[in-house]
Amino acid sequence: MKKPAATSFVPDRTQENLLLFSVFFVAAPHLLNLGWAIVLYFSLMAAWRFASGYRPALLPGRLLLFLLTLSGAALVYVDYHRFYGREAGSSLFLVGLGLKLMEMRNRRDVYLVVYLAFFVALTQYLFSQSIALAVYTLAAVALLISVLIGLNAGPVLSLKTQFRMAASLVAQAMPIMVVLFIFFPRIAGPLWKLPDDPSSAKTGLSDIIEPGSVSRLALSREPAFRADFEGPLPLPAERYWRGPVFWHTDGRRWTLPPEQGRNTVQAPAFSGPAYRYTITLEPHQKRWVFALDLPKVFPENLAQTPEYLLLTPQNVGERRQYTISSYPNYRTGELSPAEREQGLQLPDRPSARMLRLVERWRQSSSDPKDIVNKALLHFREEPFVYTLNPPVIRDKPVDTFLFETRKGFCEHYATAFVYLMRVAGIPARVVTGYQGGQWNPVGKFLEVRQADAHAWAEVWLSEQGWTRVDPTAAVAPHRIEQGIDLDRQMADHEVSFSPVGRALADAAFDLHDW
Template sequence: MKEIEQVPRSALIWILLGMAALLAPHAGRLPVWVLAVYGACAFWRLQIFRGRWRYPGRLVKFGLIGLACTGIWFSYGSLLGLEPTVALLLTAYAMKLLELARRQDAYVLLFLGYFICITEFLFTQDLLIVLYSLITVWLVTTALVALHQGQQRFGTTSLRQAGVMLAQAFPLMLVLFFLFPRIGPLWTVPVKSHAARTGVSDFMRPGDISNLSKSDEVAFRVSFEGDIPARSSLYWRGLVMSRLQEGAWSSLGYYEVPPAERRAPEVATAGDAIDYSVLMMPTQQRWLYSLRYAESSQGGVMEAPDFRLFRPVEIEEQYRYEVRSWPATTLQPALSEWRRETELRLPEGDNPRTVALARSLREAAASDEAFVDTVLARFTNEPYVYTLQPPLLGENPTDGFLFDTRRGFCEHYAAAFVTLMRAGGVPARVVAGYQGGEVNPVNRTVIVHQFDAHAWAEVWLEGEGWRRVDPTAAVSPLRVEQGLEQALAGEGSFLADSPLSPLRYRGINWINSMRLQYDALTYRWQSWVVGFNSENQFSILQEYLGELNGRKFVTILLGSWVLVLVPVGFWLLRRRSPAALDAISREYLAFCQRLARLGVERAPGEPPGAFAERAVVALPQSASAVREVTALYERARYAGGDSTPADTLRSMRRAARGVGRQNRLG
């Protein structure tokens, strides 16, 4: 006897809307054909609804699944990993539309929709994406409600109901969010593929950093305890590259360092300390950025023998760490034999002109220090050009750059400088990281973008240890003092590929202030909500609640829920005593009173019909109005009524007004 539970039309529309909204933020990551599958499936389902087409048979469905898997394989080269898994999920989700016949199917589709919302969060937890996802969740919930309201007409009733419920659930969610214990991962899960990584890599060829400089993404944000140091001193060390191989600089792996050298040497700190915390965006790399010389007391942050910080695990999510730096500290006053040899090594026979130049310059210089100055003076005095669009270099790139093209970006200068130093017998290495950053006056954080990526050099001098030398500064002092945009102002190549980046419009005041306000908000969001972890959970709870124990925990959880649930329950379940039908009775009684004032009084228990007849005789001018009110009343009261009570009520009120007026006129 059970009728088949169909999916009503309005629910179908909401489902399609919800799916489109779910898909939109994923669209940029998906191959185009997945989007086409969506369009096709939605169209097919609508044709089914209109009775034109039919549901696909089992064979067709299996065929489609096979095609989808093959398509994912071809697009990603694998079915494993986060991106292909999500793409497969989204494709299956689209095709599930072709199975959407009964209510049960709709449940599967909608619950899957919630899950797809979560997969979006695995890629980004940006504030705007989260706000957008709230709307998506609202749409999916609306579809769920529409499924039960069973109305064919598409309207906003379901939207309102879903909105009310979500609004009521929201405060409860906040309580759970802050109280739920954060435990570490239970098992390893597929991670984002490394194809998506942006940021400085541990392998530097000419052109790598200039590529990075085309991106306006944020690399990390820093908030300083005290004053923000001068821009020209903000050298964020990330990687130290000591090895030149086949034209590329790279850093030494852990096992390439002899065991005796693996521990970070003891350092006697000197000068004033700077305290700051860095909130890093995910890099899928291990190294961290800091000013020299940095130490971090935070668990999980380690120090490498070349005085940089790193984490033993890759940074898959945004990561925040506290650092203390002493810029005036002397680093490694004495070099070990192995270290000296490593920092001097050059490939045999490469770049012969460079090597010859270095030897002659070193011979002419009185000391290593003078040699450094000579080389830097050469960069300043000779016609070297700082540019984002350097020409290609052939074999012996350093020779080509130093003697022929003389146009390059920071990595060219750093690499050439270090090669010159090493050829001249001075231990030197390339350091990669970021330089500078934008100070946000709203919350006094320093925003470091990808285009702040930079490479410079460190040379070891007797009695001084490692000294930072930035050959780029010798060519283009503006780059260090004011940043890339000013340094490239003549060329106009700053963010040339992203015409819509708000960073290009820093000259327009209101756009810039909006951008900075939003960035400050993002910083808050990232550090307090996205970065909420067991540590700050514990400290916040302890700060507000004092000593923590299980009973307090449960009391707060339940207490806050009661605070929300009781008013909601009261609001939902209160008896609406003036019910609609009773409103009609009241209207009728008001009408009787009106007649009574005109001299016709209704006897107790007198049937409305009889009373009306009496009233008509007494007030013949109002006959039609009296009859109308009575008829409306009796119909509403006894016949169940075809029109809604609200309509009846309106008509009665209008007619009853007629009684008085006509009488007074008459």
């Protein structure tokens, strides 16, 4: 039996313009969430479709549409290096929506565009769950419903009548929405991680670090681990939980050395009191055990890399406990020739303005400690901003961040600082892990969440060995002294600190106390 042909789509100019406006209205909040290339691509598709409404000959043929599809997929992959996850998945939906506009030929295609727009509206909640966004989404849904009403009614109904009917339907649905919100069981954790179970849980930290790789965790309540201390808690400035250490960079991404864990570990000289605690590690499908910096005593089934990261024999696929003793005061051993070479590696010749900046520091003093302090003072006094929403940088990220945008999260500051130290001839590397933790007064333990993920730097000084330097403390000392206010941070979608003792954090900051 012959399949009936799809109903031809005879465009009504008013209805099609309403559709295009509604789709663009739905996608607009992603201007704040996704890369500019993705948003520009979608905007170009929408504008192209609008122009083709007046000149149908502008609509692309099959070959051009195929090339547009490949270019859209390539944009997503270039931006995020994958097609899944919060940003990449949302970008793929937005690109698909733009492409569907271009191939809209019949009534079925129009329905698909509207339904895909509903999904794009839903992806907004992967980035924010604010009341303002909820109100905005209701308006977007009302617009899309008015499009469906007009599509089915034809020219019989005026736009005013369509809007009134759509608003009435949304208003009737709101009581059900409120009931479901109050009584329907809500799933703990972010929606985009479902389905989730202990065997598939993942740590937010990755085996690469690049702009955005840490800041994307700043709104996650998921636990990373808990620490039960046998004695007093470490001070906030001592709560650095050591994770992967990065040496090599191509100018944008930092990667782990392939030989990690195979070389001899130089035993540090420890001093002062130790902290003894039990780590309860959540499953994260990596071998990393996040210990308070720097671990000395740990279980025999754990290995230690030359960078002092603890490793399990196999990936952590279920909750595990380890009892560890750590010392906040230590001196590491001598620097090997291989480590010096790794610690000074640069992908290419630094820019002229970066060389001039470092040379000014060198002219005042050749002491590495003084140069480190000059760099911290530069971050402290220049108009740098600590933010979850830095502008997207395409080319020369370190140079552009240091001299143009000056807005970034901890990974921006740590990688830029390490780069500057290497230009100055001081061996340096990037350390990732967690900083801080929230005290649980009922369970009497310190809980560290994914939102506490952090990146800092280590420089090698002849008197001290590898020394922690956190440039974030120069720009935003509240982050270290007070920790984050996650509830407010999730509501505002911007960095927020605990209000307690904020003035004390400013007074306590000292460039020499790294």
